[in-house]
Amino acid sequence: MSTQTAPRPLPQPNTVRNPIEVVAGLLSRHSVSILQRTFGIVFLAFGVLKFFPGASPAEELAGMTIEKLSFGILSGYPAVLFVAVAECIVGLTMLTGLFYRFGVVVLGMSLAGIVSPLILFTDRLFPGGLPTLEGQYVFKDLILVGGALVLAAQALGAKLRAGKEA
DSSP: OOOOOOOOOOOOOOOSOOHHHHHHHHHHHHHHHHHHHHHHHHHHHHHHHTTSTTSOTTHHHHHHHHHHHTTTSSOHHHHHHHHHHHHHHHHHHHHHOTTHHHHHHHHHHHHHHHHTHHHHTHHHHSGGGSOOHHHHHHHHTHHHHHHHHHHHHHHTTOOOOOSOOO
């Protein structure tokens, strides 16, 4: 009697992959990086505009917001310049990945300022309860908060993973 066991057959590679799993894998590997870069592009573009008086449609509201949040210490063009510098810092850190955690902190502070007009200037943004174009502009910035939370989680070491949630 032999004590040898028959060799197990090698597993056959699965050559047909589920398309949903393929897409999930791609998203898992690349979506946060793409989110980071798109934040960089948007923040850098809008930040650069604020260096040129009259070029940004949000210039007046940004200046008023910083004036309120700084209790009048910054007002007018210096307030807008403060926003421009902060947005460019966020943009450059997101695009390059250099000083990324610092950029995420500046992003968090910037977002507090970006969405604060919803509370500080409600009557201006929603006269009669309906949003102005400016109100819509600020309201849609709430989506940036969600994206920023993803970037902050990544900066703190969280990993996006493909798979079904339990």
